[in-house]
Amino acid sequence: MREYNPKEIENKWQSKWNKDNIFKSENVSDKENYYILEMFAYPSGNLHVGHLRNYTIGDAIARYKKMKGFNVLHPFGWDSFGLPAENAAIENKAHPGDWTRKNIDNMKRQLKLMGISHDWSRELATYQENYYKWNQWMFIKMYEKGLVYKKKSYVNWCPECNTVLANEQVEDGKCWRHSKTDVIQKELDQWYFKITDYSEELLQSHDDLAGNWPDKVITMQKNWIGKSYGTEIDFVLEDGKTKIPAFTTRPDTLYGVTYVVLAPEHPVVEDIILKDNPALKVKTDAMINEDKIERTAEDKEKEGFFTGKYVTNPVNGEKIPLWVGNYVLMDYGTGAVMAVPAHDERDFLFAGKYDLPLRVVIEPEGEKLDISTMKQAYTGEGILVNSDKFDGMKNNDAKTAVSEYLEEIKGGLRTVNYRLHDWLLSRQRYWGTPIPALYCEKCGLVMEKIENLPVKLPMDIEFSGVGNPLETSEQFKNVTCPVCGGTAKRETDTMDTFVDSSWYYLRFLNPNLDTAPFDKTDADNWTPVDQYIGGVEHAVMHLLYARFFHKVLRDMGLLSSNEPFRRLLTQGMVLGPSYYSNEERKFYFEADVNVDNKTGKAYSKKTGEELAVKVEKMSKSKNNGVDPEVIVKEYGADSARVFSLFAAPPEKELEWNMNGLAGAYRFLNRLFLLIEDTKEFSEAGEIDHGKRNNEDSEIQKKLHQTVKKVSESMEDNFHFNTAIAALMELLNDMTSYRQKVIDTGKISSESKKIWREVMEKTVLMLSPFAPHIADELWSASGREGYAFLESWPEYIEELTKESKINLVVQVNGKLRDTILADVNIPKEELEKIALASEKAQKFLEGKEIVKVVVVPNKLVNIVVK
Known part of the structure; x- marks a missing residue:
């Protein structure tokens, strides 16, 4: 008997998927488009299971919609400008581009380990010139329309970041990246986007999002616009x-x-x-x-x-x-x-x-x-x-x-x-999009010519950690005026990285287009994004800015829709254990801790000291982020995917639990062994429902009930947990059927046809959640190709209905017996069955029956004196 080997199976199918390029988006004209997108990642270097949950949710939706017959677009990219890369460059004396590329390579490898169905042919990274060129193009076009301006004002200044912060980036008086650093006020000349011109429309068009966006996100935006x-x-x-x-x-x-x-x-x-x-x-x-x-x-x-x-x-x-x-x-x-x-x-x-x-x-x-x-x-x-x-x-x-x-x-x-004020977008840092403005001795403030874009980040930079690094490049600063040809100074501020993320979903439509940021036909065909997934913490930053950008681009005639994201799912946080020393009051890394699974107590491996344990949001600072690679090595990617989808509804918090992960593994292992053991007892052919025995009827009914339940759970706000629970119930019934029919040798030709239907539809239903094992079982069952490219299984409504009922027998309203009866039995027959009940007879002897009340398919109440 072949054993379930997740590592072997997952390596095999990831290699096949990659070779056949099955996740590449195809725009087939007779199919409806469906754009699924998770908020793209900052390339910090490593994923933890919080990321895993986010991308697994998106992947399960993408796979399901593909099987339902849609043209699915499921791209991925990297929000790769920003302070962490620059700070790492200062600390490690390396260029932030080198640090970023290295991290992207590692995180991309980790994502592929999880079997996420991204179309990597559309991959983009915002630090690349062919992306940020269009940030500059949009800046110039918005400047020409009066939506960009510069003024002197007091701004939020983070002394640790050495840069300006938008109001939305200040949390309880602290920098959003440095929770212990007080933000001070500093008067500077700064660039602004005139988002206030769209205040009223941003409010009014919440009506179009109601029911498709979480109420709390809409409320947060309304309060912020104020x-x-x-x-x-x-x-x-x-x-x-x-x-x-x-x-x-x-x-x-x-x-x-x-x-x-x-x-x-x-x-x-x-x-x-x-x-x-x-x-x-x-x-x-x-x-x-x-x-x-x-x-x-x-x-x-x-x-x-x-x-x-x-x-x-x-x-x-x-x-x-x-x-x-x-x-x-x-x-x-x-x-x-x-x-x-x-x-x-x-x-x-x-x-x-x-x-x-x-x-x-x-x-x-x-x-x-x-x-x-x-x-x-x-x-x-x-x-x-x-x-x-x-x-x-x-x-x-x-x-x-x-x-x-x-x-x-x-x-x-x-x-x-x-309450909403204009978006302060300039930052005094290197690792961001250069602002395409110049200061000419004769012409004053001018914009760079479109044909000269992109204004490239220079390489001759000193990362001292003090001041704006762009100020150290004489070659970058001292330029010729594009208007008069005279002496000019280039703007050394760069753009807020929220500019990068305000339109990236449009660039995915054709990331290599070099004549425009995106094509209008593509934008009108694919946007608004059908399903967007990300954290609620972006409600009044990224999500509000993206809505603003989309409306501006619409008014420029570049697209036709009013909103960027049709539906929004804000996934709950993943919580994990944080370990603290009671004596030293410091964090312990998970690798330095022994946990007693029986008592739940944690101990330092070095000192043996019992540690305080708290359940908190997974983060690097808390040292409680669980590495997906460790999980994949021990249990496999499919187990991690199933647990993360099953343990809680997607919008709720999920407490990471190794026992739950082990449970997901056991479920997949049972299913794998069951199908491996019994696949020879199946055969193709049309089922004659009149030739089924009782066990055949019951397992087929359970199968069709499960297809209905899983389908409804996926359509109803993607309740993966109830879908997977239904599959677990089906597995129990499949195991029982095997014991009663297959193992006893009572399996007929009709039974084999039904068993084939059960196996195939179960594997197809499993494939959005556990795609590697699904393709392995699909292949093992004698089928070619990939479950990803198959149609979603259908159910027959008639076969979902119960054939038996538990008939409740009462005497004077008190329960006296429960009898299994056919669901379609006539009313008068139900009365006879109830009166013949041996348990009820005890309470009828010597008494006069006044009347018998029959509620079809539910109960019979015998009223006596």
């Missing part, structure tokens, strides 16, 4: 000409304003206040460098200072003091807040700290508020007081009335505000 309706009110400085607009959603409280607060980054602070009083710069800078999230937190103490200046309230002409406060940000509204301490809690706390006045302008109906006894701001609804001609009006009505009055006196304007 649309609010309100009024922009002009407070004028004492000079009579400098307007300070303040956005508010509460114009009904305008008569209660007792001071105005500016964000420390506000241009009026720099241009007027600090010029008049330079001594205030120390306080201003201290506020600017505070964590932005903490500055606005409710429990954060509000800090501020009086500027010495006053502004005028447009509705009553009152002079009110102008302050600077840490709780006001330039990132929302106008960077100026009209403070109404009697009706806003933050203003109330600030006013209390600095002894600023309160004025009540809204009171609950029938109630009087006294500022001398107020312990907190009143933020409820009510009636206006101390508000001139608006006194007595309900505050919700006053919002419109006060806004209309402001527009009448030209003191303000109703407006819509968005």
Whole structure:
């Protein structure tokens, strides 16, 4: 008997797949296109099982859709620019391109070990010139349309990365790559994409994604875009000409304003206040460098200072003091807040700290508020007081009335505000797309000519770890102006790597096209991507930026659709054990740990010390990432694939468990041995259902029920876990059938035909999840070719229906017996069967039967006196 040898089988079939190039996408005109894509990988060097889960989910979908008759596009590429490669180059004194190529080669090899069905003929890497050339092309085209601009502003700066971070890349005041590094604010000239031009459409087109994208992702984007309706009110400085607009959603409280607060980054602070009083710069800078999230937190103490200046309230002409406060940000509204301490809690706390006045302008109906006894701001609804001609009006009505009055006196304007700010895209690093801009002594700022693209990254670079490496290349910096031919300096900032990932799905359509970034016909045929898979952590970075890019490219006439990704699946994290020393408070690598499988306790191999164990997200920093190659060596890729798909629904967290992995191996081993042992007891031919015995009928029914269940699970948001569970149940029934029919020699010619159908359809259903063993069993059963290229098995509805029922027999509503009966037995026969039940007879003796209630296919209740 041949044993299940995963290593031998997987090497064999991977070699065959590669030789015959079976995963190459073919656009057959009479088939429907289906584009499946996992978020491409950063080439860090090694995969862990978190990656494995992501790519296995995509692969199972791709294989299933291929078998369902679609033209499947399933490409892969590398998000290969970015800080880690540059930091590695600094540390190892190597070029980041060399480091990147080496890592790509290793990770590609690991992906192939897992049997992922990527079309490698479409492979791309964003660090290659034929890719980033088109980043530059798009930058220039967007600049020409007014969607790219440069301005001086305060930006998030990571001292460890030595570069600018977008707001989305700051997490709890820390760099998203360095969780212990405080982000500070630095004033620089920076490049921006004008994503705010698309704020409203990005919001409105969420309606098109509803039901196909996770609700939480849509909610996160809506909150990030942050649309609010309100009024922009002009407070004028004492000079009579400098307007300070303040956005508010509460114009009904305008008569209660007792001071105005500016964000420390506000241009009026720099241009007027600090010029008049330079001594205030120390306080201003201290506020600017505070964590932005903490500055606005409710429990954060509000800090501020009086500027010495006053502004005028447009509705009553009152002079009110102008302050600077840490709780006001330039990132929302106008960077100026009209403070109404009697009706806003933050203003109330600030006013209390600095002894600023309160004025009540809204009171609950029938109630009087006294500022001398107020312990907190009143933020409820009510009636206006101390508000001139608006006194007595309900505050919700006053919002419109006060806004209309402001527009009448030209003191303000109703407006819509968005929290979303323009995308800061420039980075002061080497390993990214060079920005194709130049600074000419005569022409000023100009763009490189399209025919001169790409602007290539230079090789004569010094990686010292200090400053922008591109500044060290004189050959790169000193160039000729493409407009006048004079002396010019090239821009040394590079693009945010999120630019690379904002359109890469389009480049896969023809990655070697050299006349355009992609072909419009291809884009209209294949996009939106039918199924996109990746982490929820990209909700307000990559996913929002890609939507923006897609709409811009549509408006340029380069494609026709409105959204990049039709359906989105955000897979749950993979959790693994982290080992800590209780004494030294440090991490232990898994290789340095012994785990007692019975108790679950972990011990250091070196010291024998018992270690603390926590289940956390797999990551390199936690030393708890499980190497897929170790798993493949011990259990095989198919076992790892089956476990990762079976252990939890794709959108839920998965706790990596070696016992579960072993269970997946046992399942595959049982199936392999069963088919190997019994394949000779099968024969081809049309099945005559009238010649089946009872066991034949039951196994065929179970088979067709399983095909139906697996098919429905795949169509219903890819519930792989229920699909694989159904296959496990089928295997149990197959084992029972073998024992009753094959092993006893009772197998007829009709039984052999049915057994062949069972084996073949089981293998085909298994193939998206465990493709290597599936192809091995397909071949062992005497079939040529690959399961991947076969059609998905079909089921006959009639054969899925139960032929027997468990008939419940009750006496006066109490269960007395359960009898196996034919499903189509007439109602009167069911009554006779129930009355003849020996168990029921005990409760019928000597009693009068009043009536018999029959519920077909369910129960018979005998009512007695």
